Amino acid sequence: MTVCEMCGKETEVFSAIIEGSELTVCAACGRFGKMLRKPVMRVVKKQAVEKAPGPVETVVTGFASLIRSAREKAGLTQKDFAMSLNEKESIVQKLENGAFVPPISLAKKLEKLLKIKLVEFEQEDEVSNEKRGSGPLTIGDILNVKK
Incomplete structure (x- = not known):
C-alpha cells in the first residue's frame, strides 16, 4: 500500500x-x-558494513587548555586565531572553554597551526564472543562502559 x-x-x-x-x-x-x-515495488536491503577493528582517531583529553596555552604562546588573539583557522570566533571560544569537542578534521588543522598534538590513535576493541552465550547479540555485548 x-x-x-x-x-x-x-x-x-x-x-x-x-x-x-x-x-x-x-x-x-x-x-x-x-x-x-501496476508498479512493481522493489525492496532494497542495505548491507551492513562491518568495520574492521583497528586504531581509531580521537581527540586527546584536556584539549581546551592545550589550545588556549598554544594560542597565547603564539601571541594570537581569539579573533586572529579564528581567521587563520577559517572558523568563527565563537568556535574558538567554545574550543578553549571545552564546550565543543573538535571533529578530527578541525583538530588536525589546529595541530598544524599551533604545532601541538591533539589527535591520538585509540585501539578499538573487538566484541568478544566469550562474553555472550549462544543467543542473539545484545546491547550489553557491544557496550563498553568508560570509567
Whole structure:
C-alpha cells in the first residue's frame, strides 16, 4: 500500500499517464488518464558494513587548555586565531572553554597551526564472543562502559 500522488489516499496504486505526466495513482484517480500498469515495488536491503577493528582517531583529553596555552604562546588573539583557522570566533571560544569537542578534521588543522598534538590513535576493541552465550547479540555485548 502506497499513497496516491493525486488525492493522497493510502491504497493500492497504479501507473497512469495523466495530462502528459506519469503518476502513481489510485483506481479512482486513474480514470482521469490512461492506466499503464501496476508498479512493481522493489525492496532494497542495505548491507551492513562491518568495520574492521583497528586504531581509531580521537581527540586527546584536556584539549581546551592545550589550545588556549598554544594560542597565547603564539601571541594570537581569539579573533586572529579564528581567521587563520577559517572558523568563527565563537568556535574558538567554545574550543578553549571545552564546550565543543573538535571533529578530527578541525583538530588536525589546529595541530598544524599551533604545532601541538591533539589527535591520538585509540585501539578499538573487538566484541568478544566469550562474553555472550549462544543467543542473539545484545546491547550489553557491544557496550563498553568508560570509567
